[in-house]
Amino acid sequence: MRYFFTDDAATGTSSISHIQRRAVWIALAFILQAISTTDFNGLFPFAKAFSSFLPTPLILASFIAIWMALRPSSPHRKEKQEKQTQTTTLFQRLILIVTFGFAIGGSVMMIMGVVQSVSPPRLTNDGTSLDTNAAMLLLEGRNPYTDSNMLDLARKFHILPDWTTPLRSGQFANRLDYPTLTELMSVLDTDLKAKTAPEFESKVSYPALSFLTLVPFTIFKNYNVLSFYMLSYLVLIGVALKMVRPGLRPWVLLLSLANVPMWSSTIGGNLDVFNTLLLVLTWLLRDKRWWSAVCLGLAIATKQIAWYFIPFYIIMVLRNYGLKEALYRTTIAGAVGLAINLPFILWNAHAWLAGIMAPIADPMFPLGVGIINLSTSHLLPYFSTKVYTVLEGLGMIASLIWYWRICKKRPEAAMLLAVLPLFFAWRSLPSYFYCVAYPVFVLMSSRRTRRSLPAGASAQTI
Numbered sequence: 069m070r071y072f073f074t075d076d077a078a079t080g081t082s083s084i085s086h087i088q089r090r091a092v093w094i095a096l097a098f099i100l101q102a103i104s105t106t107d108f109n110g111l112f113p114f115a116k117a118f119s120s121f122l123p124t125p126l127i128l129a130s131f132i133a134i135w136m137a138l139r140p141s142s143p144h145r146k147e148k149q150e151k152q153t154q155t156t157t158l159f160q161r162l163i164l165i166v167t168f169g170f171a172i173g174g175s176v177m178m179i180m181g182v183v184q185s186v187s188p189p190r191l192t193n194d195g196t197s198l199d200t201n202a203a204m205l206l207l208e209g210r211n212p213y214t215d216s217n218m219l220d221l222a223r224k225f226h227i228l229p230d231w232t233t234p235l236r237s238g239q240f241a242n243r244l245d246y247p248t249l250t251e252l253m254s255v256l257d258t259d260l261k262a263k264t265a266p267e268f269e270s271k272v273s274y275p276a277l278s279f280l281t282l283v284p285f286t287i288f289k290n291y292n293v294l295s296f297y298m299l300s301y302l303v304l305i306g307v308a309l310k311m312v313r314p315g316l317r318p319w320v321l322l323l324s325l326a327n328v329p330m331w332s333s334t335i336g337g338n339l340d341v342f343n344t345l346l347l348v349l350t351w352l353l354r355d356k357r358w359w360s361a362v363c364l365g366l367a368i369a370t371k372q373i374a375w376y377f378i379p380f381y382i383i384m385v386l387r388n389y390g391l392k393e394a395l396y397r398t399t400i401a402g403a404v405g406l407a408i409n410l411p412f413i414l415w416n417a418h419a420w421l422a423g424i425m426a427p428i429a430d431p432m433f434p435l436g437v438g439i440i441n442l443s444t445s446h447l448l449p450y451f452s453t454k455v456y457t458v459l460e461g462l463g464m465i466a467s468l469i470w471y472w473r474i475c476k477k478r479p480e481a482a483m484l485l486a487v488l489p490l491f492f493a494w495r496s497l498p499s500y501f502y503c504v505a506y507p508v509f510v511l512m513s514s515r516r517t518r519r520s521l522p523a524g525a526s527a528q529t530i
Contacts, residue, residue, distance in 0.1 A: 069156060069161065069164070071318045072088060072091075072164055072318055072319060072322070073085070073088055073089070073156045073160065074088060074315060084313060084315040084316060087316060087319075087512060087513055088315075088316065088319060089160060090136075090137040090138075090509075090512065091137070091316075091319045091323065091509060091513075092137075092159070092160045092163045092164065093133045093134065093136040093137035094133070094134065094137050094323060094505050094506070094508065094509045095163050095164070095166075095167040095322075095323060095326065096130075096133040096163055097130040097131075097133040097134045097137075097504075097505040098130075098167070098170060098323065098326050098327050098328065098329065098505060098506075099163070099166060099167070099170060100126050100127070100129050100130040100133060101126070101127065101130045101328075101329040101498075101501070101502060101505070102170060102173075102328040102329055103126055104122070104123040104126035104127055104130070104329075104437065104498065105123075105328075105329065105332065105498070108120070108122045108123070118445075120441070120444070120445035121441055121442065121445040121447055123437045123441065123498070124437050124438065124439070124441040124442070127437045127438075127491070127498065127501055128491070130501070130505070131484065131488065131491075131501075133505075134484050134504060134505050134508055135484065137508065137509070137512070138478050138480070138481050138484065138508065138512070139478075140474055140477045140478055167322060167323070167326045168322070168326075170325075170326040170328055171322055171325035171326040173326075173328050174324075174325040174326050174327060174328050174331050175325050177328065177331040177332065177334075177335055178325070178331060180335060181294065181298045181331070181334060181335040182298065184292075184294055184335060185292065185294045185295035185298050186292075186295075187292065188292065189225070189291040189292035189293075189294075190292075191225050191227065191231075191291075191293075191337060192231055192336050192337065193231055193336055193337060193338065194218070194221070194227060194231055194232050194233050194268075194269065195233075195273070195274070195337075195338075195339060196293065196336075196337035196338070196339070197221050197225050197227055197231070198216060198221065198270075198271075198272050198273065198279075199272070199274065199278050199279040199282055199293075199339070200225075200279070200282055200285070200286070200291055200293055201216060201220065201221055201224065201225075202216060202272045202278075202279035202282075203279045203280070203282040203283045203285070203286040204286045204291075206279070206280075206283065207283065207286055207287065211412070211415050211416055211419065212272045212279060212412075213271070213272050213412055213415075213416060213419040213420045213422070213423045214416055214419045216270055216271060216272045216423075217265075217270050218232065218265045218268045218269065218270040219259060219260060219263065219264075219265050219270075221270075222256065222260065223260075225291075229249060229252035229253045229255075229256045230249050230252060232252065232256070232268045232269070233268065233269040233432065234246070234247050234252060234255075234267055234268055234269075234432075234433060235266070235267055235268060235269055235430055235431050235432060235433075236431040236432070236433060237266045237267060237431055238255075238265075238266035238267040239255050239258075239267055240255070240267045240433075244433065244434060244443075244450050245433075245444070246433045246434075246435060246444065247433075255267050256268070269426065269430060269432070271422060271423045271426045271430070272423045273423055273424065273426040273427055274339065274370070274371050274372070274423075274424065275368070275369045275370060275371065275372070275405070275408070275409050275424055276369060276408050276409045276411075276412050277366060277369040277370040277408050277409075278339055278370050278371060280408070281296060281342065281370075282296065293337065294335065294337050296342070297334050297335075297337055297338065297339075297341045297342060298334060298335070300334075300341045300342040300344075300345045301330070301331075301334045301341050301345075303345060304324075304341075304344065304345045304348060304506075304507075304510070305320070305321075305324045307345075307348070307349070307352070307510075308320045308324070308510040308513070308514075309321065311352060311510070311513075311514045312510070312513040312514055313513065316513040319509070319513070320509070320510065320513060323506060323509060324506065327505070327506050329498070329502035330502050330503055330506055332502070333499050333502050333503065338499055339370065339371050340371070340373070340499055340500070340502070340503045341503065342370060343367055343370050343371045343373065343374055343503075344503040344507055346363050346364075346366050346367035346370065346374070347363075347364075347367050347374060347377055347483070347507065348483075348507045348510055348511065349363040350363040350364040350367060350377075350381065351384075351479060351480065351482065351483075351511050352510075352511065352514055354384065354385070354388075354479065357393065357396060357397060357400070358400065360397065361396075361397040361398075361400035361401045361404070362400065362401070362404055364377070364378070364381055364397075364401040364404075365400065365401040365402065365403065365404025365405045365408075366404060366405075366408075368401060368402075368404070368405035369404065369405040369408040369409055372424065372427065373487070373490075373500065376464075376486045376487065376489070376490075377482060377486045378398075378401075379464075379468055380467075380468070380471055380475075380482035380485065380486050381397070381401075381482070382394050382398060383468065383471055383472055383475055384471075384475045384479050384482065385397050387472070387475050387476055388475075388476065388479075427495070432494075432495060433495075434450065434494050434495065435495050435496075435497065436493070436495050436496030436497050436498070437496055437497075437498045437501070438490065438491040438492055438493060438496030439456075439459070439491065439492055439496075440456065440493070440494060440495070440496055441496075453494050456492060456493055456494040457493075457494070459492035460489045460490065460492045460493045461489075462492075463488060463489035463491070463492045464489040467485040467486065467488050467489060468485075470485060471485050478512075479511070480507070480508050480511030480512050481508075483504050483507045483508045483511065484504050484508060487500050487501060487504060
């Protein structure tokens with residue numbers, strides 16, 4: 069226990085002991101998210117609607133746990149915490165013990181990921197398959213945004229039907245309930261024979277850096293790109309170990325292993341892992357104008373979820389460094405993101421725009437662990453997509469106001485607040501939320517997060 073809970077409450081270690089106790093809440097968030105992935109329908113087949121809904125309150129509870137780790141301390145609470153740093157509660161010890169159990173599971177998943185990285189390719193989601201195929205098309209001199217085709221992917225990578233993204237068109241038109249595996253198999257088989265697949269997403273749906281990073285693999289005809297996502301997570305862990313104070317490194321290492329949901333995303337070849345690395349670097353390097361802005365620009369050029377972080381970054385820079393610095397950095401980040409995508413915009417602007425807007429514009433099925441789960445589990449009827457859009461917008465406004473108030477003391481809160489509005493969206497996939505808790509702790513533990521510069525101060529440029 070002495071490696072995870074510092075008993076000395078002196079000035080030099082007080083902040084470390086506080087963060088060690090905040091780490092307990094991060095660990096609890098991991099546990100809740102891992103439990104949310106359980107097949108509750110198999111455990112409670114007699115209450116299908118209830119069991120289908122269970123992931124939603126678990127994800128919401130994980131948000132509360134993350135916020136408990138984040139919330140700024142009032143003077144009264146801070147004084148109380150100072151007195152508690154010499155003792156460790158039963159709750160904290162129990163969570164630490166359970167976290168060690170999850171770390172064993174995470175270690176097994178890490179080993180599986182390493183083994184799969186050197187095994188024959190097995191792409192388990194259509195996003196990674198589309199990106200890998202896009203890199204292959206690019207090397208052939210073809211435009212990935214115009215020549216991508218799901219049927220080619222199904223033949224090339226042997227994609228299973230449940231690894232696709234079905235659309236509410238063709239044989240799935242005029243329905244809202246997600247197709248069953250049997251329906252997906254039947255329709256995909258029919259489409260393969262008919263040589264057209266209106267029921268499945270075929271577009272490259274991410275900005276260009278999502279597949280440009282995979283070009284080196286396709287050059288050497290290595291289509292197992294899992295090693296790239298594994299490396300992204302391992303680099304994130306390495307950065308965390310380097311940036312945090314020594315007294316917090318045991319927690320950083322333990323939480324990196326116990327983060328079962330993020331390991332699941334990683335070995336599934338999820339692009340969010342690489343995107344998360346770039347966003348963490350953006351906030352870690354916030355004292356350095358160019359490095360921070362370039363990392364944000366790279367994230368913008370990778371996946372659309374990074375776009376949600378732009379206003380939070382502007383607020384953070386504005387509140388800490390002034391308006392002029394915010395304009396500089398926004399311009400740099402926008403220029404980097406645009407430069408990477410510009411060749412494809414000039415190649416075919418309409419196809420590029422249709423691709424990156426596909427998650428919003430294409431008729432996708434409602435899905436996720438947010439409030440939409442109330443409807444997909446049939447506890448509530450489906451509402452118009454406009455209702456979820458309005459709720460998501462209101463959630464974003466509330467998050468921005470919230471961040472404006474706390475960003476000086478808790479700049480890392482952006483990792484949670486930026487994705488929180490997606491809980492109210494038409495599609496609130498769990499992968500959106502799995503990469504939140506660990507970055508929050510990394511930024512919270514970093515020596516940089518304790519630095520505060522006066523508003524209007526110039527950022528260092530290197």
